[in-house]
Amino acid sequence: MTTHRRWTLRTENTSYTVRLSPDGPWAELDAWGPAGVEHGPSALDWSRRTHFITPADAAPAEYLPYGLRPFTGAELVASRPGTERGVWWDFASAEQEGDTLRLVFTDDVLGLRTTLCYATVPATDVILRWTELTSTADEELRLERLDSAAVTVPVATTARLTYLTGQWSQEFQLTRLDLARGTFTMGSLQGTPGHAYAPWLAVQDGDADSTYGIALEWPGNWHITAEAEPGGSVRVRAGRVPHEGVVVLAPGETLTTPRLACAFSPDGLDGLSRVWHRYERHLTGGRMHRPRKVLYNSWEATGFDVDAAGQLELAEAAAELGAELFVVDDGWFTGRADDTGGLGDWHPDPEAFPQGFGRFVDGVRALGMDFGLWVEPEAVSPASDLHTRHPDWIYRIDGRPARLVRNQLLLDLGRTDVQDFVTGTLDRLLTEHAVGYLKWDMNRPPTERGRPGAGRADRLDLDARHVDGYLRVLDHLRSAHPDVTIEGCAGGGGRIEHATIARTDVVWPSDNTAPLDRLSVQYGFLHAHAPHVMSSWVTDAPGIFDPRPRSLAFRFVTAMCGVLGIGADLRAWTPEQRAEAARWIARYKDVREIIHRADVRLLGSPADPTCGVQYDDPRTGVTVVAALSTGRLDGAPLVPGRPARLRLRGLAPDGHYRDAASAVPYSGAHLLHYGLPFRWSADHDAELVVLERQ
Numbered sequence: 075m076t077t078h079r080r081w082t083l084r085t086e087n088t089s090y091t092v093r094l095s096p097d098g099p100w101a102e103l104d105a106w107g108p109a110g111v112e113h114g115p116s117a118l119d120w121s122r123r124t125h126f127i128t129p130a131d132a133a134p135a136e137y138l139p140y141g142l143r144p145f146t147g148a149e150l151v152a153s154r155p156g157t158e159r160g161v162w163w164d165f166a167s168a169e170q171e172g173d174t175l176r177l178v179f180t181d182d183v184l185g186l187r188t189t190l191c192y193a194t195v196p197a198t199d200v201i202l203r204w205t206e207l208t209s210t211a212d213e214e215l216r217l218e219r220l221d222s223a224a225v226t227v228p229v230a231t232t233a234r235l236t237y238l239t240g241q242w243s244q245e246f247q248l249t250r251l252d253l254a255r256g257t258f259t260m261g262s263l264q265g266t267p268g269h270a271y272a273p274w275l276a277v278q279d280g281d282a283d284s285t286y287g288i289a290l291e292w293p294g295n296w297h298i299t300a301e302a303e304p305g306g307s308v309r310v311r312a313g314r315v316p317h318e319g320v321v322v323l324a325p326g327e328t329l330t331t332p333r334l335a336c337a338f339s340p341d342g343l344d345g346l347s348r349v350w351h352r353y354e355r356h357l358t359g360g361r362m363h364r365p366r367k368v369l370y371n372s373w374e375a376t377g378f379d380v381d382a383a384g385q386l387e388l389a390e391a392a393a394e395l396g397a398e399l400f401v402v403d404d405g406w407f408t409g410r411a412d413d414t415g416g417l418g419d420w421h422p423d424p425e426a427f428p429q430g431f432g433r434f435v436d437g438v439r440a441l442g443m444d445f446g447l448w449v450e451p452e453a454v455s456p457a458s459d460l461h462t463r464h465p466d467w468i469y470r471i472d473g474r475p476a477r478l479v480r481n482q483l484l485l486d487l488g489r490t491d492v493q494d495f496v497t498g499t500l501d502r503l504l505t506e507h508a509v510g511y512l513k514w515d516m517n518r519p520p521t522e523r524g525r526p527g528a529g530r531a532d533r534l535d536l537d538a539r540h541v542d543g544y545l546r547v548l549d550h551l552r553s554a555h556p557d558v559t560i561e562g563c564a565g566g567g568g569r570i571e572h573a574t575i576a577r578t579d580v581v582w583p584s585d586n587t588a589p590l591d592r593l594s595v596q597y598g599f600l601h602a603h604a605p606h607v608m609s610s611w612v613t614d615a616p617g618i619f620d621p622r623p624r625s626l627a628f629r630f631v632t633a634m635c636g637v638l639g640i641g642a643d644l645r646a647w648t649p650e651q652r653a654e655a656a657r658w659i660a661r662y663k664d665v666r667e668i669i670h671r672a673d674v675r676l677l678g679s680p681a682d683p684t685c686g687v688q689y690d691d692p693r694t695g696v697t698v699v700a701a702l703s704t705g706r707l708d709g710a711p712l713v714p715g716r717p718a719r720l721r722l723r724g725l726a727p728d729g730h731y732r733d734a735a736s737a738v739p740y741s742g743a744h745l746l747h748y749g750l751p752f753r754w755s756a757d758h759d760a761e762l763v764v765l766e767r768q
Contacts, residue, residue: 141161149205206329275312355604452544
């Protein structure tokens, strides 16, 4: 190559330009930012004059194979058995069709064709990137690293990384790290994204507003790595991680990596969150037009003690409050008196439903509610009939003990016969009974990941096969039962990423429903994910990490920030509590379409005495504000005699707004600079305000 070749992909408000450099066979980031803005040369161009490193190591390359750039890491590490690692590729061709660009590179010595793929997403500022790896050799290839993509973010000062950390019951904690030099990495080897980290990262140049974000679409093992490089940039690479450490590519076989969504906003983390929300509404597609129903889930009230009479008593109470959906959680099937049995034998327990399960479901539906069930299709109890019939269906290693986690084992969902069993089981449940809601849980990570009789695990790519099986079953459910609402759950928020979100309707961010704990979970969650996928319950759970009590109103307003559900034991609520709950549910129904479709702005954080979430509906001019007091237990104002206040954002300064409940008028400038006033007290720690633009 002797001249630059350049392609530009335009998104809603930004552009992404890729060029092939004449100095070497690599694709190089030239621009990423507001459309129509001229970008100067790379911040690393000065290093081309150095004598110690090569131009290849100085360039902000798009995707690097090991061999061309050995000093600072690579996205692709490949070899033939018994040979040295390395890919020395040449540019072969380019094809741009519509919103998709494909750049092809070949290494005829190794026998590998690599295609770098780019696609824009309509009405969003998201670029999707992935890589296709095809063996052209006459013998197998070994892929030790197969990242989806990498991005180079220009940084003049110190890179500020924002990411989501946690543990079970404390997921999605917003965490920041200033990375001046060195390497930061996070990921999961649990067979799911896990509770410790989410496959999501934002990068800023110190306090600058321009914010770059990536999110990996992969519900298996993964990593994201950021390296602050010499010369002023941060290189971020991401991809799936083979559980066995290597993937074998047979002659003629093509492997497609997970998609990496790359986003940009000039408006900081808050603006980046709105980019992700629009993208997830795009993933939901036509299902956005289906209202997310107010559900009641019986787990908190009954646990494993499930019987028809008790469930119907709860269903009647939930219907009186205005719930639209009743979900029976764990404990409804044969052998499930506790967590030691029953998983795999997905038949209603005749002792719990003596007049028949169908009659019970009809009784719930007669109350005007839809009906739903909890399932854990990937799990099996050792004492179950399924395990007795098919012990070969679990992950295990010959000669080694099978370890129990939560008193259960894990099915090898990468096997087609296991997939067929799961789809057949779910088809039966959804067709024999009027089940309109399915909560898919997954509480056990894989441990002894082997498949006896099928060869060595390092040649089977079991993590990817499990992911393929999981997605195949979800795709079947979407196709065969399009009207069924599906909730994704994995011991709380252990499997939340874009592949799951695209195939489900809601996800469960955390098993922790305590008020202030949940507020912190949701604050981080809404930075990465949209309100219409965030299932949130009102319960009586006490705080685990922040035990300070909060009112029923606080619990409702917090839960109304996403998809409202109730999980408390309604039989223990007073008539006054039930009446208050009915009022909140009615209010939620009035505003849920705005909450689920609006432009979202996070006002403050749970660390502030007052925080909230602002939802702006550009179609109607209505703004909904969920305001919450996180301050002193007695609710006393920060400054005696003065109200607390939330400064809103994004409103027209010269606009006029009216509180729909109190009829109090506000100017846009007042709301932006002074803020909405709130007089908190020990009995008043939450409000939902609806502002109508006049």
